[in-house]
Amino acid sequence: MTPYNIDAAAWQESWDRQQEAFMPDREERFSAMLDTVHAVTGGEWPRVLDLAGGTGSISLRVLRRFPQARTTLLDIDPVLLAIARASLDDRAVVVSADLRTPDWVDALPERDFDAVLTATALHWLPLDRLAALYGEIRQVLRPGGVLINADHMPDDGLPGLSQKMGDRERARREARYAAGAVLSWPAWWDHVAKDPTLGPLVERRREVFADRHGDESTPPVSWHLDALRRAGYVEVGLIWRGARDAAVTGVR
16 A cells, blocks of 8 residues: 555556547657667666656656666646655655746755656746756756657647647547547546545645646747757757657757
């Protein structure tokens, strides 16, 4: 039994299925991220910051692939943090902090990470804040360490085709919802609210995000690459591209 009296594995599976409805190629981006971590560290004792890490999807995959790894997961969502704490072992540290201000850095128990990994999370930040965050992340990386941000990043050169691919993904997703194959984002949270342990945290979550979630910021890849260059990364580029998503990388 976990300290939170929940079946952590079941909640991880539930989260994965809900997320995969949005991103059928979710595991592909994770695999590309872990391949990059291996290239940077040789797979030996990697130290990874799982930024806006939610339930621990990235940390769990890092620790499965690299048993000697250490991860620090940072997020602000009380529900997802509860699932993460119930899922991770003593190779991981879980931290609650708000990425909207530079103070998140002070919450870290260590610095000089080999890699900072984040997926489908930073698009909630305003662009000026995201650009500043890229610079802050650089300061917690060791020399030669990498930042990888996998998120919604359309290809500048394919606006029409990107729109068509997005429409196709949306139609497939709605068909799965209609057939009951998977829970939608609102339905998943409704399900969480009914759980006797996680349910009470939903109200706390509403308070945390009362003034946080605004419009998504989904600039093209070129914006991210320019922002990483301005933040001082010595190499920038892509390690993965999906339909309307990509993973940008900066090397300190």
